[in-house]
Amino acid sequence: MKLQDVIQDKTRLFLDYDVPDVYRTDYSYKEVAAVRAVALPNTEQEVIDLVKYANEEGLSIIARGGGTGVAGSQVPIHGGELIIDVQRMNKILELDEETMTLTVEPGVPLHEIQSFVESKGYFYPPDPGSKHSTIGGNIATNAGGMRAVKYGTTRDYVRALDVVLPDGEKVTLGSLNIKSSSGYDLKNLFIGSEGTLGITTKVKLKVLPLPKYKQSVLLAFDSLRSATSGVLMILQAGVEPTALELFERSTIEYSEKFTSLKLQSQKGEAYVLMTIDSNEADTISRKVQTVQQILANHVVEIVPLASPEEEEKAWKLRDAILVALMQFTEYEMLDEVVPINRFAEMIDYTKTLQEKHGLHVINFGHAGDGNVHTVILKEQLDEATWQAKRKAFLDDLYKKVAELGGLPSAEHGIGVMKKPYLEKMSNPVELELMRKIKHAIDPNNRFNPGKLL
Numbered sequence: 265m266k267l268q269d270v271i272q273d274k275t276r277l278f279l280d281y282d283v284p285d286v287y288r289t290d291y292s293y294k295e296v297a298a299v300r301a302v303a304l305p306n307t308e309q310e311v312i313d314l315v316k317y318a319n320e321e322g323l324s325i326i327a328r329g330g331g332t333g334v335a336g337s338q339v340p341i342h343g344g345e346l347i348i349d350v351q352r353m354n355k356i357l358e359l360d361e362e363t364m365t366l367t368v369e370p371g372v373p374l375h376e377i378q379s380f381v382e383s384k385g386y387f388y389p390p391d392p393g394s395k396h397s398t399i400g401g402n403i404a405t406n407a408g409g410m411r412a413v414k415y416g417t418t419r420d421y422v423r424a425l426d427v428v429l430p431d432g433e434k435v436t437l438g439s440l441n442i443k444s445s446s447g448y449d450l451k452n453l454f455i456g457s458e459g460t461l462g463i464t465t466k467v468k469l470k471v472l473p474l475p476k477y478k479q480s481v482l483l484a485f486d487s488l489r490s491a492t493s494g495v496l497m498i499l500q501a502g503v504e505p506t507a508l509e510l511f512e513r514s515t516i517e518y519s520e521k522f523t524s525l526k527l528q529s530q531k532g533e534a535y536v537l538m539t540i541d542s543n544e545a546d547t548i549s550r551k552v553q554t555v556q557q558i559l560a561n562h563v564v565e566i567v568p569l570a571s572p573e574e575e576e577k578a579w580k581l582r583d584a585i586l587v588a589l590m591q592f593t594e595y596e597m598l599d600e601v602v603p604i605n606r607f608a609e610m611i612d613y614t615k616t617l618q619e620k621h622g623l624h625v626i627n628f629g630h631a632g633d634g635n636v637h638t639v640i641l642k643e644q645l646d647e648a649t650w651q652a653k654r655k656a657f658l659d660d661l662y663k664k665v666a667e668l669g670g671l672p673s674a675e676h677g678i679g680v681m682k683k684p685y686l687e688k689m690s691n692p693v694e695l696e697l698m699r700k701i702k703h704a705i706d707p708n709n710r711f712n713p714g715k716l717l
């Protein structure tokens with residue numbers, strides 16, 4: 265059998281040199297190899313047929329969604345892989361209002377899910393910055409994003425998954441039942457597995473009623489340290505923010521230049537952009553007042569973003585950070601997470617590494633859940649110096665993350681970029697258990713080999 269027999273529509277199959285460049289590049293990983301083919305199935309049956317074909321031909325498979333991954337997980341690294349790009353499987357199939365469940369195909373972009381459910385009065389809380397990522401990719405990386413501090417990550421909204429396994433068999437994991445004490449939780453094993461165990465072909469997502477009111481507030485601090493302690497004070501006061509994003513002045517300046525917008529506060533060295541949502545307007549104003557009271561002697565400025573336009577402007581600046589950085593310099597963004605009481609210490613440490621290694625370091629992140637995006641900038645460094653400094657910096661940084669009880673990735677995944685650090689930072693017994701699980705499900709190491717483990 266030929267691949268052309270499995271995918272007969274020529275517009276949905278690219279072979280060898282015809283593979284578009286987009287599959288050979290990545291935001292973060294540079295050493296992308298040539299692939300054997302890229303297939304864009306329309307149906308689950310085509311995914312099954314492609315997996316069976318790959319088994320017959322001895323090919324490795326990489327599942328791909330929006331290609332926005334930043335850990336090198338969706339890119340070919342060996343050469344000769346078959347990429348199964350599920351972006352054409354992009355139908356929203358059903359909103360079941362009785363169980364508050366949305367059924368979708370894996371290639372539906374996140375922004376379509378969000379706007380579809382909101383148009384019906386519902387809410388899908390996970391909110392990664394990359395709105396063009398797909399739900400299949402979000403599940404494979406257990407994507408987090410801005411609202412994780414109150415609502416959790418993608419994992420918390422997956423009720424059930426249809427998955428094609430490495431032998432071509434299909435299985436449904438999870439169910440519409442709210443509770444389960446019925447054996448191993450295989451659905452959760454597949455969430456965050458970065459395409460190493462199966463290809464998601466259908467998803468049932470939990471949705472919530474859309475909160476009626478929300479309000480954002482911008483808090484300006486005179487230092488990064490006082491911003492991080494302010495975050496802890498907000499969390500301890502029981503304000504339950506929907507989002508609590510931290511960024512330095514030097515970080516937001518890239519967004520300001522890129523968008524030609526100005527953040528509503530130009531004072532201070534660090535900011536926290538906070539949103540509160542509720543079904544009662546009074547609750548929001550009470551919580552804003554609480555924040556104003558507890559931080560009165562701690563902030564340089566508090567700016568309530570009263571209109572939707574002001575709110576949108578501040579969030580647009582926050583969302584543009586990464587894209588803005590791309591215009592000005594090459595960089596590497598990290599995704600470390602530490603227990604929330606060590607967040608300030610972690611960020612302080614990145615600044616000592618800036619001095620030690622002579623690398624420009626900036627930080628932003630989902631402060632409410634201890635997830636720092638430390639970014640190291642290449643700027644004028646030549647390639648050899650950049651690589652040497654980068655490696656020394658990462659070695660020091662991940663050692664500190666481990667000391668603080670943290671993990672190498674909070675939401676972007678391990679891919680190839682963080683693989684050596686996962687290995688160093690994990691308990692060997694736990695790592696071996698993961699390898700045994702991978703081997704049990706994918707004995708021929710066909711799905712995304714060389715990634716994660």
Ligand SMILES: Cc1cc2nc3c(=O)[nH]c(=O)nc-3n(C[C@H](O)[C@H](O)[C@H](O)COP(=O)(O)OP(=O)(O)OC[C@H]3O[C@@H](n4cnc5c(N)ncnc54)[C@H](O)[C@@H]3O)c2cc1C
Nearest residue numbers: 329330331332333392393394398400401402404408459464
């Ligand atoms: C500007 C920008 C902002 C970002 N902000 C955030 C953020 O706030 N929070 C966050 O968590 N991430 C963020 N990310 C990272 C990225 O968007 C997420 O990792 C996202 O979940 C990847 O989804 P994708 O559809 O693009 O997947 P891809 O990049 O195509 O693939 C990522 C991984 O998922 C696997 N995969 C894809 N589809 C399937 C499938 N159907 N079945 C099995 N495996 C599959 C791939 O094999 C790969 O391992 C950001 C990225 C960018 C570029």
